[in-house]
Structure formats: C-alpha cells, structure tokens
Amino acid sequence: MGERETWTTEEFGTSHEGAVGVLLTDGSVPPAVYFDSASGTSGQSVSQWSVYDGRHPHGPRAGRLRAVCSCGWTGPEHPLDWEAIGETELAEAGDEQADACLRDWDGHTARVEATTVPLPATVTDLLRRLEEEIDKLTNDSPIAAVRATRRMEITAERVGYWAARSTRHDLNAAQAAAALGLDENTARKTLARLGRWSPYT
Known part of the structure; x- marks a missing residue:
C-alpha cells in the first residue's frame, strides 16, 4: 500500500484507520502508483485516490471511490463520471465523492463506538x-x-x-x-x- 491520506479517531487510532479507496471499472483494487524521483535513483509509491486519473504512465483510471477501513470494513461505492470530469484534475472533480467517503467512514466509526462497552x-x-x-x-x-x-x-x-x-x-x-x-x-x-x-x- 502506498502513501495516502488517512483518517483516525483519538479513541480508536489505527484500529479503525480510514481512507478513500479506489476501484477500477472492472471492480478490482489497483496497486499503488509508483513515481520516479527526479534523480531516478529512488521513487515513491502512492495510493492517494487523486492519482488514479489514467494520465500517469503507470496509473490506471479510477471508476469508483469508496471508504475503506483498516478493520476490513468498506463503504458504499461512489461512481466517477469521466465524461463530466473531462480534463479537470481528479483531485478537484472527485472532491464530492471523496467527501462522501469521509462521511461514510464517520458513520462507520460512530457505529463502532455504539458497540463498545458503555460508560456511565x-x-x-x-x-x-x-x-x-x-x-x-x-x-x-x-x-x-x-x-x-x-x-x-x-x-x-x-x-x-x-x-x-x-x-x-x-x-x-x-x-x-x-x-x-x-x-x-x-x-x-x-x-x-x-x-x-x-x-x-
């Protein structure tokens, strides 16, 4: 798994670490995208959802976004309309879907909290x-x-x-x-x- 933005809560930490996950049009999860460094001696693997725009030589195009959690939970899928996106940067065009993923994960952690032992x-x-x-x-x-x-x-x-x-x-x-x-x-x-x-x- 490459570098990407993740979310945690203070109480649950990495036990429920969330992120925006990517699905391709065939429903598969793509590997991380590798970016060469300027010197060519090393690089960086990235799985941030916004790099999956199909424009990078090694990066496929995302079909849908969904929230994922380190516990194995996955949220509902949010399709990306590439006809509407056109030449707009995915980081901007997919912002609404990414925000929906964060809300889905927030709901997930709220449900996790509801199942924990209650405090007086x-x-x-x-x-x-x-x-x-x-x-x-x-x-x-x-x-x-x-x-x-x-x-x-x-x-x-x-x-x-x-x-x-x-x-x-x-x-x-x-x-x-x-x-x-x-x-x-x-x-x-x-x-x-x-x-x-x-x-x-």
Missing part, C-alpha cells in the same frame, strides 16, 4: 469536566496544568492496573477488543500496558 454518564461527564478545567488552568498557570496532567497519569496508572487485570481474568482478547472498539493486537497491548505484564505472554 457520571464518568463521561467527569472526564469532560476535568478536561475543561485543565484547559482553563492552562490559560492561568501552564505549569499547574502540567502537574494536574501528571496527577491524572498517576491516577490512570493506579486504577487501570486492577481494571486491566480483572479484564484479563474475565474476557479473552477478542471479547476485550470488541468491547473497546480496537483490533485484538492493540487491545492486548493496551491491557498489558495498564496491567504491567508483557504483551507477548
């Missing part, structure tokens, strides 16, 4: 208020805000230790991952970090 409203409200208060403190005394943040880290390490160990006892990796909205590898590493055990055990 009291906890959600406390976290929100704590963030707001530290933001205010940053304006008045940045160093005090740093101390408050450090205290938050200490608290998280203390309470997360027992929470992670209890979770390890109660749930397997797949169950924990589903409850957190993460892939199994990330969930395993998260629990290991909080519970202070090796993720490879």
